[in-house]
Amino acid sequence: MFKMQNNEILNGTYDEERAFYGSKDLVVKNCKFDGPADGESAFKECSNIRVEDSYFNLRYPFWHVDGLSVQNSEMTDLCRAALWYTKDVEFQNVKMHGIKALRECENVRLTDCDIISPEFGWSSKDVYLLNCSAESEYFFMRGANLTLKDTKFKGKYSFQYVENAVIDHCDFDTKDAFWHSKNMTVTDSVVKGEYLAWYSEYLTLIRCKIIGTQPFCYCKNLRLIDCEMIDTDLAFEKSTVDAVVTTPILSVKNPRSGKILCPSVGELIMDDELAEGEVVFTNH
Numbered sequence: 001m002f003k004m005q006n007n008e009i010l011n012g013t014y015d016e017e018r019a020f021y022g023s024k025d026l027v028v029k030n031c032k033f034d035g036p037a038d039g040e041s042a043f044k045e046c047s048n049i050r051v052e053d054s055y056f057n058l059r060y061p062f063w064h065v066d067g068l069s070v071q072n073s074e075m076t077d078l079c080r081a082a083l084w085y086t087k088d089v090e091f092q093n094v095k096m097h098g099i100k101a102l103r104e105c106e107n108v109r110l111t112d113c114d115i116i117s118p119e120f121g122w123s124s125k126d127v128y129l130l131n132c133s134a135e136s137e138y139f140f141m142r143g144a145n146l147t148l149k150d151t152k153f154k155g156k157y158s159f160q161y162v163e164n165a166v167i168d169h170c171d172f173d174t175k176d177a178f179w180h181s182k183n184m185t186v187t188d189s190v191v192k193g194e195y196l197a198w199y200s201e202y203l204t205l206i207r208c209k210i211i212g213t214q215p216f217c218y219c220k221n222l223r224l225i226d227c228e229m230i231d232t233d234l235a236f237e238k239s240t241v242d243a244v245v246t247t248p249i250l251s252v253k254n255p256r257s258g259k260i261l262c263p264s265v266g267e268l269i270m271d272d273e274l275a276e277g278e279v280v281f282t283n284h
Helices: none
Strands: 007-010 024-029 047-052 066-075 087-096 106-111 114-116 125-130 133-135 144-149 152-156 163-168 171-175 182-187 190-192 201-206 209-211 222-230 240-245 249-253 257-262 265-269 278-281
Touching: 249 257, 265 278
Parallel strands: 007 024, 024 047, 047 066, 066 087, 087 106, 087 114, 106 125, 114 133, 125 144, 133 152, 144 163, 152 171, 163 182, 171 190, 182 201, 190 209, 201 222, 209 222, 222 240, 240 257, 249 265, 257 278
Antiparallel strands: none
């Protein structure tokens, strides 16, 4: 990705406005972006930038960057809106702690990163997270073409309006997740939270553990394959669903159509004349 020309920036501290504006082919090592001048946009409109072992405490460092690699570095909570309108990004072992740390970006790979950032990932596409931890609200709003593996997430309103996502071996403690999402597949993961996946389309969960009240309402073409459902009541309301559930379900309410296979249901509520979904008990 990077075509370096031995332009190295070493052991410096920079706080001026647009410190390296428009630069190309830089290697930045052991530098700090902090200081009383409080300058913004250190690497705006740059290309082919590699950063190692550096510290960012100022706003908007990487806007409109084409080709960016950052390793073993820290972006503090004052480093807000760190990456916007940037493409071809590789981060490894980076603390991303500022609000709105990633937005409108493309072709992004994050490995072993620690993300604490409300409104992270909005309108970004072709993003891959591996072995990351994240805390956020409205995580990946309107994102597209997402892949998350071995990642832990905590926060509300995640993956709303997302299209085309693959989630594998992840652990989510969330609420109102996957609303209005389209074409998502979640495999071998734990999803804990209330009101999961309302208004989603073509959501598939495989060998997942689903925990929390009122999941999967108003869904279209929902599929569950060998999933556990724990403390899930009033599930599947007005949804079209094809589900194989390996645990009892507290209650099922008015599935619009399809079939739900499970060992038992504590309460089956069918008081909507349009509800034609079928529940089949597998232990009978």
